[in-house]
Amino acid sequence: MAEKNRNKKDHIEDLSDIKDKKIQIPKKLPILMLRDIVVFPYMVIPLFVGRDKSKKAIDHSLASHRMILLLTQKNVETEEPKREDIYEVGTVALIMRMLKLPDARVRILAQGLVRAKITSFEDDKPYYSAGVKVINEPEEAAKSIEIEALVRNARSGLEKASSLGKDIPPEVMILASNIEEPGRLADLTAANLELKVNEAQRILEIVDPATRLKRVYELLTRELELLDVQSKISSEAKGEMDKLQKQYFLKQQMKAIQKELGEGSEIQDEIKSYQDILKKLKVSPEVKEELEKQIKRLSQMHPESAETAVVRNYLDWMFALPWNKSTVDNLELKSAKVILDEDHYGLDKLKERILEYLGVRKLSKKTKGPILCFVGPPGVGKTSLGRSIARALGRKFIRISLGGVRDEAEIRGHRRTYVGALPGKIVQGLRRVGSNNPVFMMDEVDKIGADFRGDPSSALLEVLDPEQNNTFRDHYLGVPFDLSKVMFITTANLLDPIQPAFRDRMEVLRLPGYTEEEKLQIAFRHLVPKQIEENALDESLISFTPGAIKKMISLYTREAGVRNL
Numbered sequence: 198m199a200e201k202n203r204n205k206k207d208h209i210e211d212l213s214d215i216k217d218k219k220i221q222i223p224k225k226l227p228i229l230m231l232r233d234i235v236v237f238p239y240m241v242i243p244l245f246v247g248r249d250k251s252k253k254a255i256d257h258s259l260a261s262h263r264m265i266l267l268l269t270q271k272n273v274e275t276e277e278p279k280r281e282d283i284y285e286v287g288t289v290a291l292i293m294r295m296l297k298l299p300d301a302r303v304r305i306l307a308q309g310l311v312r313a314k315i316t317s318f319e320d321d322k323p324y325y326s327a328g329v330k331v332i333n334e335p336e337e338a339a340k341s342i343e344i345e346a347l348v349r350n351a352r353s354g355l356e357k358a359s360s361l362g363k364d365i366p367p368e369v370m371i372l373a374s375n376i377e378e379p380g381r382l383a384d385l386t387a388a389n390l391e392l393k394v395n396e397a398q399r400i401l402e403i404v405d406p407a408t409r410l411k412r413v414y415e416l417l418t419r420e421l422e423l424l425d426v427q428s429k430i431s432s433e434a435k436g437e438m439d440k441l442q443k444q445y446f447l448k449q450q451m452k453a454i455q456k457e458l459g460e461g462s463e464i465q466d467e468i469k470s471y472q473d474i475l476k477k478l479k480v481s482p483e484v485k486e487e488l489e490k491q492i493k494r495l496s497q498m499h500p501e502s503a504e505t506a507v508v509r510n511y512l513d514w515m516f517a518l519p520w521n522k523s524t525v526d527n528l529e530l531k532s533a534k535v536i537l538d539e540d541h542y543g544l545d546k547l548k549e550r551i552l553e554y555l556g557v558r559k560l561s562k563k564t565k566g567p568i569l570c571f572v573g574p575p576g577v578g579k580t581s582l583g584r585s586i587a588r589a590l591g592r593k594f595i596r597i598s599l600g601g602v603r604d605e606a607e608i609r610g611h612r613r614t615y616v617g618a619l620p621g622k623i624v625q626g627l628r629r630v631g632s633n634n635p636v637f638m639m640d641e642v643d644k645i646g647a648d649f650r651g652d653p654s655s656a657l658l659e660v661l662d663p664e665q666n667n668t669f670r671d672h673y674l675g676v677p678f679d680l681s682k683v684m685f686i687t688t689a690n691l692l693d694p695i696q697p698a699f700r701d702r703m704e705v706l707r708l709p710g711y712t713e714e715e716k717l718q719i720a721f722r723h724l725v726p727k728q729i730e731e732n733a734l735d736e737s738l739i740s741f742t743p744g745a746i747k748k749m750i751s752l753y754t755r756e757a758g759v760r761n762l
Contacts, residue, residue, distance in 0.1 A: 220264075222289055223262055226329050228327050230250075236288045237309050238288055238381075239310075241308045243305070243307075244304070245302055251324070255292065258292055264290070264310070266288075266289055266290075268284060268315070269394060280318040286402045287312075288310070288312060289309075289331070291308050293308055311333075313329045313330060315327040315329065335404070335406070348382055348410070350414055351382055351410060351413065351414055352382075354417040355369075358424060361428050362424065372385060383406065383410040391420065475492070478520065479520070481676075483677065484520070484676045487676050491515075492512065507613060518627060518628055519633045521633070522631060524592050524593060524632050525591065527590055536588055544582065547582065551586055555590070565663045565682075568685045568703050571706055572690070572708065573690070579640075583596065583638040583686045584596075584638075590684070593631070593632045595629070595630055597622045597637075597640070598640045599644070601644060602646065610672045611673055613673060619673060620674060624673070635683060637684065638687070639686070639687045641689065641690075642654070642699075643694040654699050657699060661687075661702045666683075
């Protein structure tokens with residue numbers, strides 16, 4: 198092992214003592230072909246050599262004057278370059294140190310001396326060689342203001358590049374601050390820039406120092422712009438990473454604290470449940486964005502805070518609504534007519550209108566639900582007719598009474614900022630039946646009041662307008678809900694109290710009072726069987742004659758409807 202180490206030491210030769218001697222450049226030099234790099238004068242660089250011809254060129258150089266001509270190949274893939282495959286201007290370099298590596302490669306430390314151009318080229322020897330003509334720079338004239346400015350700019354540019362994170366050795370910075378010659382400063386600067394081979398070669402071929410420094414400064418300016426952008430990107434990325442790390446750290450801390458206190462697991466399960474439901478929910482982007490926002494808010498809250506209960510309640514309401522749940526309509530006209538006739542005697546015009554809607558609906562699924570207004574005296578069957586229509590259509594039925602309602606929030610809901618806020622009766626009804634296309638009956642619309650809290654009938658204008666109700670906004674929900682599939686039916690005893698704008702949105706169907714004969718038929722078909730059943734009697738125990746019922750109609754009740762009868 199000691200022998201091996203001693204032999205290894207023998208391969209290292211210290212050649213630095215030649216630096217102080219006066220150097221004479223021979224007219225013919227061995228060539229070291231370079232791939233993907235250009236060496237400038239005064240540049241000290243380590244080079245790894247593997248090709249046989251290149252190693253023999255180094256051996257020849259070390260055996261004589263220790264100088265070699267460094268030429269760059271035009272194509273890095275070329276293994277045995279000819280004269281046309283290399284640039285004709287290169288750098289004469291001094292081999293300062295040489296080390297033979299275990300993998301048969303050679304590592305040399307070379308220092309560029311002067312520019313040189315080849316005058317002849319020989320490739321038939323064991324190594325490449327060429328006739329060399331040294332390129333001397335023009336005699337240095339008095340410095341002009343422009344050259345002085347270029348020198349200063351190059352120095353400050355190098356300092357700025359170093360401050361922006363470019364890896365420039367400190368000794369290079371010291372050297373740059375002491376160099377006065379523009380040509381040498383240009384070469385030093387170019388050697389420390391990340392240049393393409395053709396860019397570096399063009400600089401090497403520029404003989405005039407001022408022109409060379411000017412071109413190098415242009416490339417240095419480009420490098421500074423790139424470094425500036427790179428620095429900004431790095432800062433932004435670091436800031437974002439720091440922010441994410443901080444958030445992660447705080448979340449982990451919060452989880453640990455909640456675990457110690459025995460809190461948080463329940464709310465985390467809820468949040469996961471909400472997120473799972475949201476993935477399956479088909480809603481508009483606006484609704485989805487609001488739900489995601491509220492779920493995120495909930496995840497950042499303390500489980501026991503009052504605001505947590507508000508957000509949880511809101512999410513429960515939103516996920517419970519029938520956003521896209523509809524019942525299938527019964528579009529068979531015969532069966533619908535049978536159901537309507539079963540429930541009500543007479544009312545032919547109204548039944549005809551309902552069957553007309555079913556016929557149109559059968560032809561076009563996109564038909565919007567009609568908004569009907571049944572007007573007639575009490576007891577003529579307005580409310581029960583609405584229930585019968587729902588049964589005939591195969592839809593769910595909702596009924597709300599608007600008699601005496603004075604607060605607009607009953608229709609539109611309360612804003613979530615209020616304690617105990619809830620959606621309005623429209624949204625509550627839809628949640629209760631779990632369908633977005635029910636028959637929705639609003640009783641007693643002629644008895645709606647108005648005071649300082651608002652006018653409910655004005656709020657109903659949007660609900661009952663087919664052009665607007667597809668984006669109905671309840672104050673509590675804060676996002677649009679589609680009511681266009683709902684079939685709205687309103688009832689009133691009189692039309693006069695209803696404001697004109699409200700009345701204009703509805704199709705008015707009048708239910709006049711019944712004749713004596715119609716009342717008699719209604720009594721025998723519906724009222725008598727119903728009362729016998731409600732009083733737990735049997736038809737064998739009690740019976741009514743037509744004469745008795747007629748007397749009740751004419752002498753006792755004397756009404757347009759059949760409520761008292």
